[in-house]
Amino acid sequence: MNLPIYFDNHATTRIDPRVLQAMMPCLTEAYGNAASRSHSFGWTADHAVENARAQVARLLSATSKDIVFTSGATESNNLAIKGAVEAARADHPELRPHILTQATEHKAVLDVFHWLEKQGCRITILPVARDGRIRLEDLLTAIDDEKPLLVSIMAANNEIGTLQPFDDIGRLCHDRGILFHTDAAQAAGKIPLDVNRSHIDLLSISGHKIYGPKGVGALYVRRRNPRVALAEQMHGGGHERGMRSGTLNVPGIVGLGAACEIAAAEMSQESARLAALRNRLESRLESALDRAHVNGSREHRLPGNLNMTFDHVDGESLMMGLKDVAVSSGSACTSAAIEPSHVLRAIGLTDEAAHSSIRFGLGRFNTEEEIDYVADRLVDVVHKLRELSPEYADIT
Ligand SMILES: Cc1ncc(COP(=O)(O)O)c(C=O)c1O
Known part of the structure; x- marks a missing residue:
């Protein structure tokens, strides 16, 4: 890998x-x-x-x-x-x-x-x-x-x-x-x-x-x-x-x-493979972490997409902790400030929850080995960041 x-x-x-x-x-x-x-x-x-x-x-x-x-x-x-x-x-x-x-x-x-x-x-x-x-x-x-x-x-x-x-x-x-x-x-x-x-x-x-x-x-x-x-x-x-x-x-x-x-020739096979990889990532994260939520529709969704909020964790810090994994956070940098994503706001997330969100976009060249590596790393980084969170300590 x-x-x-x-x-x-x-x-x-x-x-x-x-x-x-x-x-x-x-x-x-x-x-x-x-x-x-x-x-x-x-x-x-x-x-x-x-x-x-x-x-x-x-x-x-x-x-x-x-x-x-x-x-x-x-x-x-x-x-x-x-x-x-x-x-x-x-x-x-x-x-x-x-x-x-x-x-x-x-x-x-x-x-x-x-x-x-x-x-x-x-x-x-x-x-x-x-x-x-x-x-x-x-x-x-x-x-x-x-x-x-x-x-x-x-x-x-x-x-x-x-x-x-x-x-x-x-x-x-x-x-x-x-x-x-x-x-x-x-x-x-x-x-x-x-x-x-x-x-x-x-x-x-x-x-x-x-x-x-x-x-x-x-x-x-x-x-x-x-x-x-x-x-x-x-x-x-x-x-x-x-x-x-x-x-x-x-x-x-x-x-x-x-x-x-x-794409036309390989779509059905590829989307089945990507949905299986995405579901593996999603279930590994959900089973290892409390207070982790999937954003958007689970049913009507692109096969390679997973967008999750990890409460009490700042998305930018999460990405810093995952340096060798390219993902996006629920924040967008404008010239003025770091703004919460307008999409996550539109589905009812608070600014704080939007800033605690990560988008995973899986594609044609990703493998199961990569999914397992990212799941392990992410769980580890979320645990470490939460250890530093006084809010998380108060509620658990
Ligand atoms: C939904 C959607 N529309 C439009 C665009 C813009 O596409 P392009 O980079 O080809 O201009 C993007 C790319 O970010 C997109 O995701």
């Missing part, structure tokens, strides 16, 4: 060697511009891009023409949400569209909403239940109150791994003629996704979350039933059906395509 151990696969993943191998020709001899129409360098690059587009589409049960390549999920979210609002306003600049999301979204959705609010949109941010899922009754009340142009609800959360009921959300939106966008950066390649079954109109993915390269992603944009209109956010040469100008990142796109193909 090699140290350090990487358990932070929600932040990013190691590139799969098969993905790298698929990319190599585009970084060496096949370096053409996919938009060059007059020679074989361009045709070769274009062929590689179109092959990747089909691979991405297959993972989502979509068709190739519906896939727009971007630089990652942040850009895909921006294009989907701002693009839909701007397109709706194109002929009616006086419109103040209503758009709806929920509290545990990634900042790449929440900040877009706040920015659009300043541009005159009306926004609704639904709360979530203790398990991290929205309540469908809340969604229904909000959309019946004032029909939104667009609903943006993530498929899987990046901190607590909670899966939202996206099939139900899609049906509700589709029946009412509301656009449904989902940020699937964490869900794609981990759980089955089908844009038609779930009535998804716009869906964001990212290469580096699925063992592909960084700096590449895609947006699924429905072209039929309904045809989704988006205003481009990057103006220029009119690439990607005019929705995203800029010379295509051919090696990145080829890597994203390969990553999607591998």
Whole structure:
């Protein structure tokens, strides 16, 4: 077993060697511009891009023409949400569209909403239940109150791994003629996704979350039933059906395509293996430690996710004690201070509990031996830190 151990696969993943191998020709001899129409360098690059587009589409049960390549999920979210609002306003600049999301979204959705609010949109941010899922009754009340142009609800959360009921959300939106966008950066390649079954109109993915390269992603944009209109956010040469100008990142796109193909082929086996590893870690920690709680839904959860609060232990100190293990805490550093995670706050944790939380993100390259090592180390460090905690001494 090699140290350090990487358990932070929600932040990013190691590139799969098969993905790298698929990319190599585009970084060496096949370096053409996919938009060059007059020679074989361009045709070769274009062929590689179109092959990747089909691979991405297959993972989502979509068709190739519906896939727009971007630089990652942040850009895909921006294009989907701002693009839909701007397109709706194109002929009616006086419109103040209503758009709806929920509290545990990634900042790449929440900040877009706040920015659009300043541009005159009306926004609704639904709360979530203790398990991290929205309540469908809340969604229904909000959309019946004032029909939104667009609903943006993530498929899987990046901190607590909670899966939202996206099939139900899609049906509700589709029946009412509301656009449904989902940020699937964490869900794609981990759980089955089908844009038609779930009535998804716009869906964001990212290469580096699925063992592909960084700096590449895609947006699924429905072209039929309904045809989704988006205003481009990057103006220029009119690439990607005019929705995203800029010379295509051919090696990145080829890597994203390969990553999607591998994920589609191996998803069921891989998720069973990861869920078993996660459950092993969870039960070892729960049986060895008192006052340790799992955050989010146990039932509706990404297979490789475990987010736990260890009462009376500071998450940052825990991570310091686990120096050779890469995990994340429930705190985020901003320029001003260490803030508790907005996701953990939204599911009802106190600031203190959020700061006592750790996210484990298991991935393709983790092993059972690593799980046992981390469980032993963590139990040890928690015991040591609690020995120093006067509060813990008082209650035990
Ligand atoms: C749910 C979610 N959305 C969006 C992003 C941003 O993705 P990218 O790094 O590709 O811009 C992330 C990554 O942290 C994420 O987890």
